[in-house]
Amino acid sequence: MNADLHCHSTASDGELSPLEVARLAKAGGVTLWSLTDHDELEGQREARAAAQALDMRYVSGVEISVTWAARTVHIVGLGVDTHCPALAQGLADIRHGRTGRGIQIGERLAALGIPGAWEGALRYVSNSDLISRTHFARFMAEAGYASSVDDAFARWLGDGKPGYVTHRWAALADAVGWILAAGGVPVIAHPGRYQYTPTQFDAFFGEFIDLGGQAIEVVTGSHTPAQYIEYADVARRYGFEASRGSDFHALREDAITPGHLPPLPAGLKPVWERWL
Ligand code: AMP
Ligand code: MN
Ligand code: MN
Ligand code: MN
DSSP states (O other): OOOOOBOOOOTOSSSSHHHHHHHHHHHHOSSSSOOBBOOOOOTTHHHHHHHHTTTTTOOEEEEEEETTTTTEEEEEEESSOTTTHHHHHHHHHHHHHHHHHHHHHHHHHHHOOOTTTTHHHHHHHSSTTTTOOHHHHHHHHHHSSSSSSHIIIIIIIIISSSTTTOOOBBBBHHHHHHHTTTTTTEEEGGGGGGGHHHHHHHHHHHHHHHHHHEEEEEEEOOOOTHHHHHHHHHHHHHTTTTEEEOOOTTTTTOOOTTTTOOOOOOOOBGGGGGGO
16 A cells, blocks of 8 residues: 555645546555645646546545634545535635735735736746745745745745744634544644644644644654654554655655655554545
């Protein structure tokens, strides 16, 4: 079983269409795949059809932007009913907030001596409803304000950097509630990226469990090998099922392409057993 349950397409901030990501997943040996675009279900139909044509199992997916303790966390929903009205409305509301925030990021960058960033970012946007910092980063790298997309985040766009605009995403209770209403499984995405204290992490995991959250990403393209071990331990301690996914966005940006990840550490319950 080669499960990759976290990938992005042109429906959010990926550079490849759902069909192209599906082909890459197939080439990477993926047997169970999920496309998990940010706050958007637009790519799901194409992804499922492509997976079917390529003889991969498919699980519908979405990655929801959440604000918890004044920081952004991402909650992946797997196996959601893509026609669930509560989920669709919640995601539409989040996407709506992205446009105003994008304009603000453009204004912030202009004040910092980087003009035309809003228009520049829009040239990279493939879903006009889904404007991400990634699109700004691609513009900044291309226009020479940064040496790469990663560098654009490190210098300008990352949390707390000069071009960062604070934004309120969904509440954790809302995101988990929409996923559960849609019959899906809520999964904490890339926990190793969050700048919480140990006390905050404990409160976050506890609240997630109380709300009905079930799983956590252990092996992800956003974790170091040391973090695979650290979050395997978290999964055992809190009784989380474990997930695995590349978080692939673009060939020229990501070292890890779909399917090319180590297996889950021993002794964990894979979140995907229910779909086999
Ligand atoms: P947004 O949802 O618009 O705030 O953008 C978040 C996206 O930016 C993430 O999903 C990643 O694709 C990308 N991203 C966030 N932080 C970084 C970082 N430090 N380096 C590279 N990409 C990042
Ligand atoms: Mn992204
Ligand atoms: Mn994420
Ligand atoms: Mn992601």
